[in-house]
Amino acid sequence: MARMSYAEQLTHPKWQRRRLEVLDRAGFRCERCLDDETTLHVHHKTYRKGALAWEYEDHELVVLCEDCHTDEHRGPSIDGLAALVAGCLEKAARDDRWVREQRRLYFENVDPDFERRRVDMLAALDARFPR
Ligand SMILES: [Zn+2]
Ligand SMILES: [Zn+2]
Numbered sequence: 001m002a003r004m005s006y007a008e009q010l011t012h013p014k015w016q017r018r019r020l021e022v023l024d025r026a027g028f029r030c031e032r033c034l035d036d037e038t039t040l041h042v043h044h045k046t047y048r049k050g051a052l053a054w055e056y057e058d059h060e061l062v063v064l065c066e067d068c069h070t071d072e073h074r075g076p077s078i079d080g081l082a083a084l085v086a087g088c089l090e091k092a093a094r095d096d097r098w099v100r101e102q103r104r105l106y107f108e109n110v111d112p113d114f115e116r117r118r119v120d121m122l123a124a125l126d127a128r129f130p131r
Contacts, residue, residue, distance in 0.1 A: 004052070009054075012053070015052075015053045018042075018053070018061075019054075022042045022061045022062075023040060025058065026040075026063035028040065028063075029065075030068050032062075032065075032068040033067075038065040038066050038067060039065065039066045040064070041064050041069040042061055043062050043063075043064045043069055044056060044061060045060050046060060
């Protein structure tokens with residue numbers, strides 16, 4: 001059978017059944033805001049290449065109300081993204097300081113000879129593969 005489009009998959013009986021299982025598991029309410037009055041959707045948290053809509057494990061599917069589902073696909077706001085990026089940069093700077101400090105301590109305390117061996121190794125490489 002030819003590859004089904006995603007829209008076709010969503011009308012397939014196998015998806016209808018899978019969807020009901022997931023809705024039932026969630027007690028027919030949004031798993032994020034617990035709303036049980038708004039239309040519910042079954043959202044795929046990730047997509048796997050080649051997998052059909054119903055070929056996903058329980059932990060890959062989540063019940064969301066229409067509003068939460070819209071939010072989910074819209075993604076974080078610009079402010080949210082900016083905060084996320086700032087947080088990552090801050091963490092990277094911290095990690096970088098930590099890594100450099102660890103490297104310094106390592107060279108100082110554990111392997112004071114490393115720098116000389118590194119130079120020897122580079123010289124040996126240069127001799128073996130002249131630039
Ligand atoms: Zn919700
Ligand atoms: Zn979705």
